[in-house]
Amino acid sequence: MQSCYKCVFLFILVPFLLQAQTGKISGVVKDASTGEPLISASITIQGTNAGAATNLDGFYSILNVPPGTYTIKASMIGYTSSILRNVRVNINQTSELNISLKEESIQANEVVVTATPPVVQKDVSNSVVNVTSEQFENMPIANVTSVVGLQAGIVGGAFRGGSSSTTSYASQTGYLLNGMVMRDERDNTPFTGISFTSVEEIQIQTGGFNAEYGNIRSGLVNIVTKEGKTDRYSINVFTRVRPAGKKYFGDGPSSPNSYWLRSYLDNSVAWTGTTNGAWDEFTQKQYPTFEGWNSISQKLLTDNNPNNDLTPEAAQRLFMFQHRKDMRILRPDYDLDMSVAGPVPGGRELGNLRFMASLRAQQTMYLVPLATDSYRDYTANLKLTADLSTTQKLSIEGLMNESDGTAANRNGSPGLFTSTGGVANGFYYTKSSYGDSRLFSTDYWAPSIIKRRMLGGKYTNVLSQTSFLESVLSIFQSRYYTYPGRSRNNTLAYEFAPGMFTDEAPFGFEDSSATGIGSNMRMGVGMSNPLCFWDLSIRIIFRCLIHIQCLT
Numbered sequence: 350m351q352s353c354y355k356c357v358f359l360f361i362l363v364p365f366l367l368q369a370q371t372g373k374i375s376g377v378v379k380d381a382s383t384g385e386p387l388i389s390a391s392i393t394i395q396g397t398n399a400g401a402a403t404n405l406d407g408f409y410s411i412l413n414v415p416p417g418t419y420t421i422k423a424s425m426i427g428y429t430s431s432i433l434r435n436v437r438v439n440i441n442q443t444s445e446l447n448i449s450l451k452e453e454s455i456q457a458n459e460v461v462v463t464a465t466p467p468v469v470q471k472d473v474s475n476s477v478v479n480v481t482s483e484q485f486e487n488m489p490i491a492n493v494t495s496v497v498g499l500q501a502g503i504v505g506g507a508f509r510g511g512s513s514s515t516t517s518y519a520s521q522t523g524y525l526l527n528g529m530v531m532r533d534e535r536d537n538t539p540f541t542g543i544s545f546t547s548v549e550e551i552q553i554q555t556g557g558f559n560a561e562y563g564n565i566r567s568g569l570v571n572i573v574t575k576e577g578k579t580d581r582y583s584i585n586v587f588t589r590v591r592p593a594g595k596k597y598f599g600d601g602p603s604s605p606n607s608y609w610l611r612s613y614l615d616n617s618v619a620w621t622g623t624t625n626g627a628w629d630e631f632t633q634k635q636y637p638t639f640e641g642w643n644s645i646s647q648k649l650l651t652d653n654n655p656n657n658d659l660t661p662e663a664a665q666r667l668f669m670f671q672h673r674k675d676m677r678i679l680r681p682d683y684d685l686d687m688s689v690a691g692p693v694p695g696g697r698e699l700g701n702l703r704f705m706a707s708l709r710a711q712q713t714m715y716l717v718p719l720a721t722d723s724y725r726d727y728t729a730n731l732k733l734t735a736d737l738s739t740t741q742k743l744s745i746e747g748l749m750n751e752s753d754g755t756a757a758n759r760n761g762s763p764g765l766f767t768s769t770g771g772v773a774n775g776f777y778y779t780k781s782s783y784g785d786s787r788l789f790s791t792d793y794w795a796p797s798i799i800k801r802r803m804l805g806g807k808y809t810n811v812l813s814q815t816s817f818l819e820s821v822l823s824i825f826q827s828r829y830y831t832y833p834g835r836s837r838n839n840t841l842a843y844e845f846a847p848g849m850f851t852d853e854a855p856f857g858f859e860d861s862s863a864t865g866i867g868s869n870m871r872m873g874v875g876m877s878n879p880l881c882f883w884d885l886s887i888r889i890i891f892r893c894l895i896h897i898q899c900l901t
Contacts (some may be wrong), residue, residue: 370528370573371809372438374446375410378403378423381449390425390450395432398739401814412817413742413809414438416481416550416573423448439479440552440571478553482575485551491589491684492711493548494541497570500553522568527732527746529805529823536763539570540801540825542728542750544707546585547688549575575690576734576744577703582691591682596716596769602788603676609785612639613668613867620661637868645867659866663846668867670845671855674789678714680723685710693733700735700743715755716772717788720796720834724754724767740811748803756797761831765797786871790855797831833858 378390386407393400394411396419401409418437424430428450438444478500485496524531524539531540552571577583600606605614613619617627622641624633642661649657649664659667688707696702709728715721727750734744754765757775766772775794776787787793805823812818837857841850854872855865861873 370440370525370571370807371413371415372440373410373412373443374414374419374421374436374438375408375443376446376448377407378409378425378448378450379407380428381451387425387428387450390423390428390448392448393422393424395420395422398736404814410814412811412814413819415576416440416479418481421446423450425450427453429453437481440550440573442477442479478555480551480553482549485545485548490545491587491686492541492545492709493543493551493572496551497541497553500555522570524570524572526572526748526803527574527744527805528807528819528821529746529803529825531803531825533763533801533827534825535827535829538763540750540803542709542726542752543572543574543748544688544709544728544730545686546587547574547705547707547730547732549573574707574730574732574746575688575705576732577690577692577705579692579697579701579703582689584687584689586687588685588687589683593678593681593714595678596714601676602717603672603674608636609788609868610672612636613642613665619665639867642867659846659849663849664866666845667849667851668865670843670851671865671870671872672785672789674718674791674856676717676788678718678722680712680714682714683710683712696735700737702733702735704734705732706730713768715766716769716776718791719755719766719772719794720792721753721755724752724765726750726752726767742809743806745806746804748801750799750801752799752801754797755794756831757794759794763799763829765799766794783871785865785868786855789870790872792834792856792858795831795833797829800828800830802826 374392374394378387378392379385380387386405387403388405388407390403390407390409391400392402392409392411394414399411399414401411403409416438418435421433421436422430423433429452431448431450433446433448436444436446480496480500488496488499490496490499522539524541526543531543532538533540550573552569552573554569554571555567595601602609605611612623618625618639618641620641620643622644623636623639625641628636642664645664646659646661649659686707686709688705690705691703693699693702693704707728707730709726711726712723713725714723728748729750730746730748732744732746734742737743752765754767757764757766757771766775776784783793803823803825805821808818808820810818835857837853837859839852839859841852843851843853845851854863855870859873863872864870865872
């Protein structure tokens, strides 16, 4: 016990997040006729080995109860047993259940009561929302982040105007998975790619944090996953598919009437320039100013380089070749989330060993193809739980995640484009910042891969009716790989006009200051800076704490 007190002392000194991932059932058992407290009445949670007996004041408390809905049985010799159904236990909260038993003069049936939660939760002094699996399974959402985002006080992932990441030395939002901190040390952002179907309950706290939460300022999300049952298997599958198709309205970037192409392809202005009078002033302001292919050809024919002598028609064909990128979306968006849980074969002799395994796969096609054409995310999770005794439980959990896509920057900072809106924001300043390079090349932004691994274990021991010990050890690791795409093939193999050849530019990475014809699209420098980046960050946390309940 002395060593446990040392652990408590160490925990106070280190500002780690802490919150029990279980709830509690407590109350008083009385004689229905006299109102006197009943001593040594038995209170059990049906289907589990958890329970308690009342003390001299008729009080009982069942600690370390996983969140969920339970059936409670109260019994005592000489009294009719009482069964209470639909008793809800939430994360880190007490479900108060006061029971009255009637004296049994003759053989009588059990009394069945349906529990109703109180309007005011007396042990909650902060802004807390508990969302159960039954609730969010009926929501039009496909991930944990969406569940959180639907709650009051949360806009765009930000809690009460805060941020999901950090703006200084302290994080603003904490995410816990079964008591383990899920935070990427490289950019201090929470990891939220957890299987949707594996979650038992999500508790969202948006204010009124206790001192035990350390430096949390904006919000806390507490996620508890399901445990496998000891007597049956369960399978839960969720999937949705969006067929391949464009994700914008109107003409796309490859249309002859698009902002990037019309000035160079519209016959009324393409040959003699956008200021030739064919366009009115309003139309001229909507598109880039272009001098015309006749002027471009004249300059090439009169310079000192005989290798670039192009007719106006040949110059336009070279322009069209340099802007040939296929903008079509050819694959669907999809979400696939499934979990399987149940007893491990032969695990009864190992403390009713049970498992929960889950897989989450997501593919989101970009607004237009970039270095990759989509964002893909995969998460696999395995949780093993065993009862070491009637008062001790051990769970071991492992998680693997990989995110593939295109980096949202060109300097090696963390972050991928993950949505259509994110790509649209990347093109927000396209008119002044190499917009055509971003669209029509393949390597303005670099491909990137993020790999994350988590391994943890939790040991709990109910020491008495008023206290229990919880110890958690977890390791979270992340690796980032950002690198240029394939090199450009400089072979002059593409004939854009009789006897005139070019390489595959602007496709492929090349450190070059060359520019395209007509629009002067950047063909090399400034696109996917030549970095080869590999990063590793690891967080290791050990917690040991005794939870003590005061009876007064």
